[in-house]
Amino acid sequence: MNLTVLNIILLGIIGLLGVGVYGLLITRNLIKVVMVLQILVKAVILAFVFSGKVSGNLGLGQSIAATVIVADTIVAVVGLALAVQVRRRVGTLDAPQVSTLRG
Amino acid sequence: MERVEYVLLLMGAIFCAYRAIVSKRILSSTIYLACISALISVVLFMLGATQVAVMELSVGAGLVTVLLVYALSVVGEDALDPSSVIPKPFAIFVVSAAALFLGWMVYPAVQFDSQMASIDLASVLWQQRVLDVWIQIVLIFSGVMGVLGLLSERTPTGITGGRA
Numbered sequence: 001m002n003l004t005v006l007n008i009i010l011l012g013i014i015g016l017l018g019v020g021v022y023g024l025l026i027t028r029n030l031i032k033v034v035m036v037l038q039i040l041v042k043a044v045i046l047a048f049v050f051s052g053k054v055s056g057n058l059g060l061g062q063s064i065a066a067t068v069i070v071a072d073t074i075v076a077v078v079g080l081a082l083a084v085q086v087r088r089r090v091g092t093l094d095a096p097q098v099s100t101l102r103g
Numbered sequence: 104m105e106r107v108e109y110v111l112l113l114m115g116a117i118f119c120a121y122r123a124i125v126s127k128r129i130l131s132s133t134i135y136l137a138c139i140s141a142l143i144s145v146v147l148f149m150l151g152a153t154q155v156a157v158m159e160l161s162v163g164a165g166l167v168t169v170l171l172v173y174a175l176s177v178v179g180e181d182a183l184d185p186s187s188v189i190p191k192p193f194a195i196f197v198v199s200a201a202a203l204f205l206g207w208m209v210y211p212a213v214q215f216d217s218q219m220a221s222i223d224l225a226s227v228l229w230q231q232r233v234l235d236v237w238i239q240i241v242l243i244f245s246g247v248m249g250v251l252g253l254l255s256e257r258t259p260t261g262i263t264g265g266r267a
Contacts, residue, residue, distance in 0.1 A: 005109055009146070010209065012113030016120055018202040023124035025194040026187035031129055031174055035136050038167060039120045042143050045159065049152040058151055059227035063235060065147075065155045066228070069162055070239045074246040076167050080174040081252035087178045096188060 009050050016043035030083040030093045034076055041072040109146065116142040133171045140164035154224050 020040035027033050045065045052061015087093050116139050123135035140163030147156035187194070228236060 003106065005106055007210075008106060008109045008113065009150075011206070012109070012117065012146075014202050014206050014209075015113070015117045017205070018198045019117055019120040019124065021201065022194055022198040023120075025189050025197065026191060027124065028187060029129065031171070031178065032124075032132060035123060035129075035132055035171065038136055038163070039123065039139060042116075042139055042159075042163065045155070046143055046146060049147055049150055049155060052152075053150050057222065059222040059224045060231070062152045062155045062224045063227045063232050065152065066158055066224075067232075067235045067239060069155070069158050070242050073162050073167060074242045074249065077170060077246045077249035078252075080170055081249045084174055084177050085252065085255075093178060 006050075006054060009046070013043050013047045013050060016040075016046070028095050030086060030095055030098070031080065033095065034079040034083065037079070038072065038076060041068060041075075044068060045072075105149075108149070112142050112146050112149075116146075130172070130175055133168055133175070136171070137164045137168045140167075 016039065020036055020043060023036035023039060024033070027036050045068055048065040048068065049058070049061045052058040052064075055061075083093060086098055090098055092098065119135045119138045119142065123132040123139065126132045126135065140159060144156045144160040144164070147153075147159060222231075
Protein backbone atom coordinates (compact mmCIF):
# COMPACT_ATOMS: atom_id res chain seq x y z
CA MET A 1 0.00 0.00 0.00
CA ASN A 2 1.41 3.36 -1.06
CA LEU A 3 1.09 5.71 1.92
CA THR A 4 0.63 9.29 0.83
CA VAL A 5 0.66 12.25 3.20
CA LEU A 6 -3.14 12.29 3.18
CA ASN A 7 -3.30 8.62 4.14
CA ILE A 8 -0.83 9.21 6.97
CA ILE A 9 -2.89 12.10 8.34
CA LEU A 10 -6.08 10.05 8.02
CA LEU A 11 -4.49 7.21 9.99
CA GLY A 12 -3.32 9.71 12.60
CA ILE A 13 -6.83 11.12 12.97
CA ILE A 14 -8.32 7.64 13.37
CA GLY A 15 -5.59 6.74 15.88
CA LEU A 16 -6.24 9.84 17.97
CA LEU A 17 -10.00 9.21 17.87
CA GLY A 18 -9.44 5.60 18.90
CA VAL A 19 -7.22 6.54 21.83
CA GLY A 20 -9.76 9.18 22.88
CA VAL A 21 -12.71 6.78 22.81
CA TYR A 22 -10.62 4.21 24.72
CA GLY A 23 -9.91 6.88 27.31
CA LEU A 24 -13.58 7.73 27.63
CA LEU A 25 -14.37 4.06 28.25
CA ILE A 26 -11.78 3.52 30.99
CA THR A 27 -11.61 6.91 32.73
CA ARG A 28 -13.48 7.56 35.98
CA ASN A 29 -11.97 10.79 37.25
CA LEU A 30 -14.10 13.79 36.22
CA ILE A 31 -11.13 16.06 35.47
CA LYS A 32 -9.57 13.36 33.35
CA VAL A 33 -12.83 12.98 31.44
CA VAL A 34 -12.47 16.64 30.43
CA MET A 35 -8.92 15.94 29.29
CA VAL A 36 -10.01 12.94 27.22
CA LEU A 37 -12.66 15.11 25.57
CA GLN A 38 -9.86 17.53 24.68
CA ILE A 39 -7.97 14.71 22.96
CA LEU A 40 -11.06 13.76 20.97
CA VAL A 41 -11.66 17.36 19.91
CA LYS A 42 -8.05 17.75 18.78
CA ALA A 43 -8.60 14.81 16.44
CA VAL A 44 -11.79 16.45 15.18
CA ILE A 45 -10.02 19.77 14.58
CA LEU A 46 -7.38 17.98 12.56
CA ALA A 47 -10.13 16.16 10.64
CA PHE A 48 -11.88 19.43 9.75
CA VAL A 49 -8.69 21.02 8.44
CA PHE A 50 -7.81 17.80 6.65
CA SER A 51 -11.21 17.62 4.95
CA GLY A 52 -10.88 21.25 3.93
CA LYS A 53 -7.50 20.50 2.43
CA VAL A 54 -8.79 17.44 0.56
CA SER A 55 -11.88 19.20 -0.79
CA GLY A 56 -9.91 22.28 -1.83
CA ASN A 57 -11.68 24.64 0.59
CA LEU A 58 -9.16 25.10 3.38
CA GLY A 59 -10.73 28.39 4.49
CA LEU A 60 -14.02 26.69 5.31
CA GLY A 61 -12.22 23.91 7.18
CA GLN A 62 -10.26 26.48 9.18
CA SER A 63 -13.41 28.46 9.97
CA ILE A 64 -15.21 25.42 11.35
CA ALA A 65 -12.07 24.31 13.20
CA ALA A 66 -11.82 27.75 14.86
CA THR A 67 -15.43 27.49 16.02
CA VAL A 68 -14.74 24.01 17.38
CA ILE A 69 -11.67 25.29 19.27
CA VAL A 70 -13.76 28.00 20.96
CA ALA A 71 -16.56 25.57 21.81
CA ASP A 72 -14.06 23.01 23.09
CA THR A 73 -12.44 25.55 25.37
CA ILE A 74 -15.81 26.52 26.82
CA VAL A 75 -16.63 22.85 27.35
CA ALA A 76 -13.35 22.46 29.22
CA VAL A 77 -13.98 25.54 31.38
CA VAL A 78 -17.55 24.58 32.28
CA GLY A 79 -16.58 20.93 32.80
CA LEU A 80 -13.74 21.86 35.13
CA ALA A 81 -15.99 24.25 37.05
CA LEU A 82 -18.55 21.48 37.47
CA ALA A 83 -15.84 19.02 38.57
CA VAL A 84 -14.47 21.46 41.15
CA GLN A 85 -17.94 22.15 42.53
CA VAL A 86 -18.74 18.41 42.65
CA ARG A 87 -15.51 17.86 44.58
CA ARG A 88 -16.44 20.59 47.05
CA ARG A 89 -20.00 19.39 47.60
CA VAL A 90 -19.67 15.61 47.36
CA GLY A 91 -16.03 15.12 48.27
CA THR A 92 -15.05 12.90 45.37
CA LEU A 93 -14.24 13.10 41.68
CA ASP A 94 -15.07 9.46 40.97
CA ALA A 95 -17.84 9.44 38.34
CA PRO A 96 -19.50 6.12 39.39
CA GLN A 97 -19.70 7.32 43.01
CA VAL A 98 -21.21 10.63 41.98
CA SER A 99 -23.73 8.93 39.71
CA THR A 100 -24.99 6.71 42.53
CA LEU A 101 -25.94 9.68 44.72
CA ARG A 102 -29.67 10.33 45.19
CA GLY A 103 -31.65 13.19 46.69
CA MET B 104 10.93 13.53 3.76
CA GLU B 105 7.62 15.27 4.33
CA ARG B 106 5.98 11.92 5.01
CA VAL B 107 8.52 11.13 7.72
CA GLU B 108 7.76 14.43 9.45
CA TYR B 109 4.03 13.74 9.42
CA VAL B 110 4.54 10.20 10.69
CA LEU B 111 6.78 11.36 13.55
CA LEU B 112 4.43 14.18 14.55
CA LEU B 113 1.28 12.05 14.48
CA MET B 114 2.92 9.08 16.20
CA GLY B 115 4.14 11.46 18.88
CA ALA B 116 0.63 12.86 19.30
CA ILE B 117 -0.90 9.39 19.59
CA PHE B 118 1.80 8.30 22.06
CA CYS B 119 1.22 11.41 24.19
CA ALA B 120 -2.54 10.79 24.06
CA TYR B 121 -2.06 7.22 25.25
CA ARG B 122 0.28 8.32 28.04
CA ALA B 123 -2.17 11.05 29.06
CA ILE B 124 -4.89 8.42 29.45
CA VAL B 125 -2.97 5.68 31.23
CA SER B 126 -0.97 7.96 33.52
CA LYS B 127 -2.14 7.71 37.14
CA ARG B 128 -1.12 11.26 38.07
CA ILE B 129 -3.36 13.81 36.41
CA LEU B 130 -0.68 16.51 36.48
CA SER B 131 1.43 14.31 34.18
CA SER B 132 -1.60 13.83 31.97
CA THR B 133 -1.94 17.61 31.73
CA ILE B 134 1.62 17.94 30.47
CA TYR B 135 1.04 15.21 27.90
CA LEU B 136 -2.12 17.02 26.77
CA ALA B 137 -0.12 20.20 26.19
CA CYS B 138 2.38 18.18 24.15
CA ILE B 139 -0.47 16.83 21.99
CA SER B 140 -1.64 20.39 21.34
CA ALA B 141 1.85 21.48 20.31
CA LEU B 142 2.30 18.52 17.95
CA ILE B 143 -1.15 18.96 16.39
CA SER B 144 -0.39 22.66 15.92
CA VAL B 145 2.71 21.80 13.90
CA VAL B 146 0.68 19.40 11.76
CA LEU B 147 -1.97 22.08 11.17
CA PHE B 148 0.74 24.56 10.23
CA MET B 149 2.23 22.13 7.75
CA LEU B 150 -1.20 21.58 6.23
CA GLY B 151 -1.47 25.32 5.59
CA ALA B 152 -3.98 26.13 8.34
CA THR B 153 -1.74 28.71 9.99
CA GLN B 154 -4.43 30.70 11.83
CA VAL B 155 -5.98 27.60 13.36
CA ALA B 156 -2.51 26.34 14.29
CA VAL B 157 -1.82 29.51 16.25
CA MET B 158 -5.24 29.32 17.94
CA GLU B 159 -4.70 25.67 18.86
CA LEU B 160 -1.25 26.35 20.26
CA SER B 161 -2.30 29.34 22.34
CA VAL B 162 -5.60 27.92 23.56
CA GLY B 163 -4.85 24.19 23.72
CA ALA B 164 -1.31 24.28 25.04
CA GLY B 165 -1.72 27.52 26.99
CA LEU B 166 -5.13 28.39 28.35
CA VAL B 167 -6.51 24.88 28.85
CA THR B 168 -3.30 23.71 30.52
CA VAL B 169 -3.41 26.63 32.95
CA LEU B 170 -7.06 25.92 33.72
CA LEU B 171 -6.36 22.24 34.30
CA VAL B 172 -3.43 22.95 36.62
CA TYR B 173 -5.55 25.45 38.55
CA ALA B 174 -8.40 22.93 38.88
CA LEU B 175 -5.91 20.31 40.09
CA SER B 176 -4.55 22.72 42.66
CA VAL B 177 -8.10 23.32 43.92
CA VAL B 178 -9.13 19.66 44.18
CA GLY B 179 -5.79 18.69 45.72
CA GLU B 180 -5.05 15.15 46.75
CA ASP B 181 -8.03 13.59 45.00
CA ALA B 182 -6.41 14.03 41.60
CA LEU B 183 -5.66 10.37 41.06
CA ASP B 184 -7.50 8.28 38.52
CA PRO B 185 -8.99 5.05 39.95
CA SER B 186 -9.01 1.84 37.91
CA SER B 187 -11.64 1.51 35.21
CA VAL B 188 -15.03 -0.15 35.55
CA ILE B 189 -14.98 -1.58 32.02
CA PRO B 190 -12.41 -4.37 31.43
CA LYS B 191 -9.53 -2.93 29.40
CA PRO B 192 -9.36 -5.81 26.85
CA PHE B 193 -13.04 -5.28 26.09
CA ALA B 194 -12.48 -1.53 25.66
CA ILE B 195 -9.51 -2.17 23.34
CA PHE B 196 -11.60 -4.59 21.26
CA VAL B 197 -14.50 -2.13 20.91
CA VAL B 198 -12.22 0.77 20.00
CA SER B 199 -10.21 -1.30 17.50
CA ALA B 200 -13.39 -2.50 15.79
CA ALA B 201 -14.76 1.05 15.61
CA ALA B 202 -11.45 2.42 14.27
CA LEU B 203 -11.22 -0.27 11.59
CA PHE B 204 -14.82 0.39 10.53
CA LEU B 205 -14.17 4.15 10.42
CA GLY B 206 -11.03 3.66 8.35
CA TRP B 207 -12.85 1.34 5.95
CA MET B 208 -15.57 3.96 5.48
CA VAL B 209 -13.42 7.05 4.96
CA TYR B 210 -10.36 5.61 3.21
CA PRO B 211 -11.87 5.73 -0.32
CA ALA B 212 -12.78 9.40 0.17
CA VAL B 213 -9.20 10.64 0.47
CA GLN B 214 -7.54 9.16 -2.57
CA PHE B 215 -7.11 12.51 -4.24
CA ASP B 216 -5.50 15.78 -3.26
CA SER B 217 -7.52 18.66 -4.64
CA GLN B 218 -5.58 21.54 -6.13
CA MET B 219 -8.54 23.92 -6.25
CA ALA B 220 -7.96 27.53 -5.26
CA SER B 221 -9.04 28.01 -1.67
CA ILE B 222 -10.90 31.02 -0.28
CA ASP B 223 -9.01 32.62 2.59
CA LEU B 224 -10.18 32.28 6.18
CA ALA B 225 -11.18 35.93 6.65
CA SER B 226 -13.55 35.86 3.70
CA VAL B 227 -15.14 32.61 4.83
CA LEU B 228 -15.47 33.73 8.44
CA TRP B 229 -16.83 37.25 7.86
CA GLN B 230 -18.90 36.70 4.72
CA GLN B 231 -20.07 33.09 4.60
CA ARG B 232 -20.14 32.02 8.24
CA VAL B 233 -21.11 35.11 10.19
CA LEU B 234 -23.39 32.99 12.39
CA ASP B 235 -20.32 31.13 13.64
CA VAL B 236 -18.84 34.41 14.84
CA TRP B 237 -21.97 35.22 16.83
CA ILE B 238 -22.03 31.72 18.28
CA GLN B 239 -18.40 32.15 19.32
CA ILE B 240 -19.25 35.40 21.09
CA VAL B 241 -22.09 33.70 23.01
CA LEU B 242 -19.81 30.79 23.86
CA ILE B 243 -17.12 33.11 25.18
CA PHE B 244 -19.69 34.70 27.52
CA SER B 245 -20.60 31.20 28.69
CA GLY B 246 -16.92 30.56 29.29
CA VAL B 247 -16.66 33.66 31.45
CA MET B 248 -19.55 32.34 33.56
CA GLY B 249 -17.76 29.00 33.77
CA VAL B 250 -14.57 30.65 34.97
CA LEU B 251 -16.56 32.46 37.65
CA GLY B 252 -17.91 29.08 38.76
CA LEU B 253 -14.40 27.65 38.76
CA LEU B 254 -13.03 30.51 40.82
CA SER B 255 -15.96 30.59 43.24
CA GLU B 256 -14.75 29.83 46.76
CA ARG B 257 -18.18 29.78 48.46
CA THR B 258 -19.15 26.45 50.02
CA PRO B 259 -22.88 25.85 50.59
CA THR B 260 -24.02 25.62 54.21
CA GLY B 261 -25.29 22.31 55.60
CA ILE B 262 -23.13 20.15 53.32
CA THR B 263 -20.40 18.20 55.04
CA GLY B 264 -18.22 17.53 51.99
CA GLY B 265 -17.43 13.95 53.02
CA ARG B 266 -17.23 10.99 50.70
CA ALA B 267 -20.53 9.43 49.62
